Amino acid sequence: MRISHLIKKTAKNEESEGNVECGLSKQSDELVEFEIMEEASDKKIFYYKDIFGLTVEDIIQMEFWTEQCAYKFYRRLEKYHGFSVQKGDYGKDENENLIHRRFFCKRAGLRDRKHYVRLDRKRIHRPKIRTNCEAKLSIYLDRGSSTWNVRKVILEHNYELTLRGMIRLIPHFCGMSDAMKAHIDSMHSYGIPTSKILGYIFGIAGDYSILGFIKKDAYNHIDRKKHDKITDDNTNATLAYL
Structure with a gap:
């Protein structure tokens, strides 16, 4: 070539x-590509072509085959809006099965104060990157339908996002x-x-x-x-x- x-x-x-997201098909465990799939319920097994046009209400109505599908979707969202994602806390049931998971912005939280008050510090402080950003995606496992639903999503960031032309410099991409x-x-x-x-x-x-x-x-x-x-x-x- x-x-x-x-x-x-x-x-x-x-x-x-x-434009096209991938997920796990219920008929087979192979990775397949598909677009919007309408279900009998009012939820959609996801996939919207217009990432930019998604609102909080749209994302709340989404379902995902697996937790990894939800993570891939949030990674797609970070790529088109110019921020970085990190995996957050999770919970398991009595059988050690994953039942809920949260994904955060890379700038969530603040640096621990103890790193600023050390008297024996020799190196200069690293640049501050955490801004206590509250953007996140929280999902949980619906045992009835065996799909992952969105519990809470926050799209607003408290810092200036990366420009579209500079997204390629984010380590993830x-x-x-x-x-x-x-x-x-x-x-x-x-x-x-x-x-x-x-x-x-x-x-x-x-x-x-x-x-x-x-x-x-x-x-x-x-x-x-x-x-x-x-x-x-x-x-x-x-x-x-x-």
């Missing part, structure tokens, strides 16, 4: 992921696909400098945000490949010598 086709496919997949790694490795094996490879790829893409990774990711990948090759060569040399 040519790099130009690869970039277009990456951008297309990025767009399709925002910053990474290289296996196909892109293979293309970079192939070009690098012919002696093409990394800077030239990245300049060519970014030039075809036309926008850094389309690729979903930054220059540092590419350089780190190439450094890891070199390190693995050196390690393997040393191992083989040692075994041959013995």
Whole structure:
């Protein structure tokens, strides 16, 4: 696959992921893709195309096949609104089955005061990132229907969210696909400098945000490949010598 086709496919997949969510089918335990599924009840087994247009009332009416489906949905929400998600507390029944779970914003809570009053501290304080943000998604298991329902959701954040063009810098979404790694490795094996490879790829893409990774990711990948090759060569040399 040519790099130009690869970039277009990456951008297309990025767009399709925002429109279609995946869940576990009750008929089979295989991962399948589907859109809105209307049930006999007034709840919907989820999946809305318009992530931006979802309100608290819409999310409250959602059901999920599994707890992981709910987490994937909240991760989709974080990607399109520009914040980070962390898994919170959970509860289990007497049989150790998970029955409720909460997901929080990455900036929930505040740093413990004890870290500010230590007299023997040698390093400077890390930048403050926690703002006591109350955004969250709380779900629980409905034993009657064996689905996960939304108990509470808060969409408001108390800080400025990441701009759409900068979301690719959030660690959750910053990474290289296996196909892109293979293309970079192939070009690098012919002696093409990394800077030239990245300049060519970014030039075809036309926008850094389309690729979903930054220059540092590419350089780190190439450094890891070199390190693995050196390690393997040393191992083989040692075994041959013995």
